Amino acid sequence: MTVTVSASGLTLRYGGTVALDDVALRLEEGITGLLGPNGAGKTTLLRVLATAVPADRGAFTVLGHDPGTAAGRLAVRRTLGYLPQNPGFHPDFTAFAFVDYVAILKELTDRAARHREVRRVLAEVDLADVRGRRIKRLSGGMRQRVALAAALVGDPRFLVLDEPTAGLDPEQRMRFRELITRTGEGRTVLLSTHQTEDVAMLCHRVIVMAGGHVRFEGTPAELTARAAGRVWSSAERDPGARAGWRTGAGAFRNVGDPPEGADLLEPTLEDGYLLTLDDTGAQAVTR
Amino acid sequence: MLRVTVGGDAGRGAALRALAGAVWRVLPWRALAAAGGAGAAMAAGTRLPGQQPDALIGLLVLRLAALAGGLGLAFLFDDPARHTTETVPVRRPVRAGLRLALVAPLAAGWWAAVLFLVPAAARPPAGAVTLEAAAIGAGAVALAAASVRLRSEPGPGAGAALALLALAVAALLLPSRWDLLAPPGDPDWGQAHRRWAALLCWAAVLCAACLPQPLRRRRPALRTRRPPDPDAPAPLHGT
Known part of the structure; x- marks a missing residue:
């Protein structure tokens, strides 16, 4: 597949806070999900790639155009559709x-x-x-x-969507997913979200960010596989688990390093995501 | 990427007309109309039956009308769709310049009307008071541009208007050697208007400095943590 976006060493600080720290990534045609907790640097990364804000260091290209020059930035903007986190309207x-x-x-x-x-x-x-x-x-x-339509007008080849399903009810989210699937055909879409379900249903690639770093880059299946053998069921909350919660069926679903003989469960993308954050020390999983 | 443009001068003219029409529609008409109406009403008040304003009243009314106009102009760059249109190819300075270009003739016409609403007997020297109004208007626009530059919300006009009001109050408190509000006939009248001219120039410079996009960030000197990759794209330059 053709690489649409290629970035290396992207670093950006706001005062003493490092929002992006040496971020490198490559995006191809199709939908790539960007997961991460609040403050992970997702929106900052999207704003840098959308040319809304320049990075302090690092470089990237979009469809071969370098936004470091005025002509390159204009060329990038001509290929770009951007849906910000809080779109505004008249x-x-x-x-x-x-x-x-x-x-x-x-x-x-x-x-x-x-x-x-x-x-x-x-x-x-x-x-x-x-x-x-x-x-x-x-x-x-x-x-x-309407904001998505504004992003799509002009038929951009690179679409940056910052939490497009936030605040939508379940039915609206389903409709929006359908839309994104449709609009993702033949385009490169970078989709930031807190919803692991969005990524599982829509994306062919996923990037996990935390603390301004890329913690994982791969397919949703690979992220899910990180939790293989690390999710188990128990009648009571397992104190050794990194996270555990009671499911609707009444049993506890535990994530972490299972005890011997544990009743292992099929992992989900969310399990893989939580363990990725925890393994990298980016964020302790809520107990 | 679909781009529909028409080549040549005619195409550029069509593009500019389309852009000017779009910018015209998103101007903050309510704020401008309210400020313009308030200023005109103040000036018209001097013509009410029974009013015989003297030169000092005429000057005060015109200065207040200019301030009202300035408060309206402080909202010039308010744009509820700022974030949605942040990365479009038509750059912010172009859009901001168009806003200015579209409003400037209206503001000039409004000021001329305000000036002539004040009876001739009470009207101070038109050139001098127009210079004051121009400096106030330019200052308001510069504050609006600075607000857009320094703050990320779509409507920074209220902050700019408050800053303008604060500056107006500060002008009242200036020591006499920096006085801006000298009355006609005062020995400082000429000197005060040289200060107004300087303010106008400073406002224009501030406005020009604040319009570029995206925000130029101060680049902290970060140490390279790894040797540069010869295959990597060129580093980001100034924007």
Whole structure:
């Protein structure tokens, strides 16, 4: 697969806090999930890759363009769709007018062609029926889809999505996952999320970050495999477990180093994620 | 990546028209209209029946109207969609410059109207008081640009307006050798307006310095922890 984004040594500090510390990664076509606890550096990494903020050190390219130069940054922005963590809108605009506004800022200047493109992306995010409705009258999920439409306008090849499913109810999240799956076809998508389910369902690659470092990079199956033989069931909470919680069935699900003869369970991506954080000392698993 | 552009001068003109139209729609019209209305109402108050304002009242009213206009301009760069449009190809300085270019003629027309609403007998020298208004307006825009630069919220205008008000109060407290608010006929009138001109220049410089994007960060001198990779892409330069 073609490498779309290649980064090495990305470092960024805010005052005394190291937000990114020597981050290196490669992204290919398809959806890559970015997991990590709060303060892990996920949003900072996305903002650097989206050219919203420059790194203190390090380098990266997007589709061969180096954003270190003005021309390179412009070229990157022309290939980029960015959905920030807290997207903002002009609330009195209709969904159509807002996406049209973003399309103009993305240099789609021919009015007829631009309007066709705006209609296309609104249809792609299932908002064709409410395109004339003011944004302030749309639900949270619909607004999030307007923001996704704004990111998609101009058909970008590299899509950066910062927690797009945060704050959505389960049905909206399902619909959003469907959308992201569709929009991920033929594109490189970097998706930051707290939801391991999102990664399990959507992503062909996953990156785990903590403390400004990349702690894991691989496939969801490889992350899950990290917990193989390290998840077990017991009638009572196992004091030796790194984490344990009572399941709906009444038994305890324990994660960590199992005692001999333990009743091992099939691991999930979440188990692999928790153990990755714990193994690297990035964050103790909540007991 | 789909990009629909039309080549040549006609294409550039169409692009600029589309961009100007888009920027026009997102200007903070409520703040501008409220400030402009307040300033015009103050000036119109001098024409109410029974009012016979003298030159000092005329000057005070015009200075207050200029301050009101400045408070409106402090919101010029407020943009609820700031984060959503942070990484679009059309750069922030271009968009900010367009906002300024679109508002400047309106502000000039508004100021001319305010000036002529004050009766001629009470009107101070128009050039001098216009210089004061220009400096206040430029100062407000510079504070707005600085707020955008230093803060990440989409609506930093309220902070800029408060800063402008604080500066206006501070101007009242200046010692006489730095006085800005001399009345006409005062020996310091000319000197005060040289200070206003200097303020205008400083505001313009501050505004120009605050418009580039993304934020230039102070680069801490970090030690290299590993030898550079010859195959790595070129390092990030200044932005």
